[in-house]
Amino acid sequence: MDEFFKPALDCSMWPEETGCLIDKARSEGLALAWDRLAKQTPQCNFCEMGLSCAKCVMGPCRIIPGLDRNQGVCGADADLTVARNFGRFVAGGSAAHSDHGRDLVEVLYEIGCGSTSAYSIRDEAKLRRLAEEFGLKKDGDIKQVAKTVAERLFADYSTHGPGLAFLGRVPKARRELWDKLSLTPRGIDREPVEMLHRTHMGVDCDPVSLCLHAARTSLSDGWGGSMAGTEISDVIFGTPTPGKTKVNLGVLKKDMVNILVHGHSPVVSEMILAAASDPAILAEATKAGASGVNIAGLCCTGNELLMRRSIPLAGNHMMTELTIVTGAVETIVADYQCIMPSLVNISQCYHTKFVTTSDKAHFPGADTYHFTPHNAGELAKQVVLKAIEAFKKRDPSRVNIPVEPVEVMSGFSNEAILGALGGTPTPLIEAIKAGTVRGAVGVVGCNNPKLKQDEQHVTLTRELIKKDILVLVTGCATSAMGKAGLLVPEGASQAGSNLAGLCRTLGIPPVLHVGSCVDNSRILQLCAVLADAIGVDISALPVAASAPEWYSEKAAAIGLYAVASGITTHLGLPPMILGSPAITSLAVSGLNDVVGAAFIVEPDPVKAGKLLDGHISRKRLALGLSA
Ligand code: MSK
Secondary structure (H helix, E strand, O other): OOHHHHOOOOHHHOOOOHHHHHHHHHHHOOOHHHHHHHHHHHHHHHHHHHHHOOOOOOEEEEEEOOOOOOOOOOOOOOOHHHHHHHHHHHHHHHHHHHHHHHHHHHHHHHHHHOOOOOOOOOOOHHHHHHHOOOOOOOOOOHHHHHHHHHHHHHHHHHOOOOOOOHHHOOOHHHHHHHHHOOOOOOOOOHHHHHHHHOOOOOOOOOOHHHHHHHHHHHHHHHHHHHHHHHHHHHHHOOOOEEEEEEEEEEHHHOOOOEEEEEEOHHHOOOOHHHHOOOOHHHHHHHHHHOOOOOEEEHHHHHHHHHHHHHHOEEEEEEOOOOOOOOOOOOOEEEEOOOOOOOHHHHHHOOOEEEEOOOOOOOOOOOOEOOOOOOOOOHHHOOOOOOOHHHHHOHHHHHHOOOOEEEEEEOOOOHHHHHHOOOOOOOHHHHHEEEOOOOOEEHHHHHHHHHHHHHHHHHHHHHHHHHOEEEEEOOHHHHHHHHHHOOOOOHHHHHOHHHHHHHHHHHHOOEEEEOOOOOOHHHHHHHHEEEEHHOOOOOOOOOEEEEEEEOOHHHHHHHHHHHHHHOOEEEEEEOOOOOOOOHHHHHHHHHHHHHOOOEEOOOOHHHHHHHHHHHHHHHHHHHHHOOO
């Protein structure tokens, strides 16, 4: 157990810019996530094992299997307690992604109703394709098409809709398996709500039943809310195409007004970006002595802008506090998810404005702007003007931008990937058959202060590409890959000779950036396209997923929908289930017999690479291909 939860507090092991800014923060008397983790360590072993329960006031209870405290007050044992906790954990992640997706559908609806001038349809062809896919009228007035597509997706959020619109993308064998196991999600909102109901005391007391419903809940996210978020974001803001930009703290500019957009949704950040190029606003920046307004991203809002607009990415989850410590950030504009509450206090120690924009994400002490589709354009201008005011108060003696930016290539939507292959998956399938690409792994997810920052992502990925395994990356893994030189075509020099040759021929990196957290749905869709083209279930493909440094409920939901979709998934840290040997065994092996995939938990990235390589070899052999 201990090896999984040992915090990495050895400064010499951090990337250069992290260690440098942690030192600066400490010299300025600021505590960061690593310091707070140290104060929390050792953490509660019952919670780590999933054996504590605070869901009713007969408790809280702590279960000690095998001793006289092997049940809570209600009689729940270790297996049931772990299952209840895990179910709620997954429901939280699924709800977060899916509510994000709903926001995009609501903007699409407002566009369809003609009630917003701030937003429009950038990819009409994709919207019409979606209408056709959903069996709706695809021709005619684009606003009417937008309205009917939005209404169809609203129905997916309800309890008694016609069935999730995107389930038509799921390969037939997988759909039949889900139907047989009662795993087919019935409504995007319904499944997480039912999970909260089932885990109330005295409802579902079967740990296996709860785990299966957790899988159904996660599928309502992956093939429902997240997929809606991705697809409708593409419709409104444009489907990504490959482009080059930069990552790392070095994207901050000493002579410019620096605004960082943070969170997950493109709805606000796209408006901030537009406001920052308004000539009248740029004139104000000049008057303030700045050479312009520099927009850069953090976390998945950053990934959204990186994918579609080639906007630079300043950092990932564990860099968010440190960006403020540079002393060069005028404003952080936050929407929701993965935004540390500590950012408010740290901002107040500098000239930085911390701005919140969502009515569902309030941060006491922040400057609050409630963005809606009706006021977004105007509010975005106000936010940028306030940042220009803040620039006048910047203290140059406190500015330290410790590194140079690193070039990356991004924008690999499925449309871009398949488009580059002539519009069909056939060339990719031929490359897989020939062993040029032995398989593919999605390396996704967060950072966690318990681990050496970025190291798991990068080490695992290097192990995979060395074996001619293509890597697709999303979320906070992205800047780790970028800093390691893996997101440019020259990164092919770190790959095996077959994959390297393909990358050089196509001018692509060995690691393709496919987007943000919700964009893991792109990976699901691509797997489904490949499975259909070969005529197999997704579980037969030589593919896998990995979240080496994950921390969040959303990452647990992603991992579970990947497994329930037939994609074996590696985790660098275990979920809080180890207190139940039965559920742990189900997660790491039993699920293979149920859904044809399971979790691998391995903290060592080199060993994880070997395990995933072995998995891909076995899948290739089963398809009659060379290992
Ligand atoms: S932001 S969920 S830390 S990837 Fe999507 Fe990053 Fe993980 Fe949040």
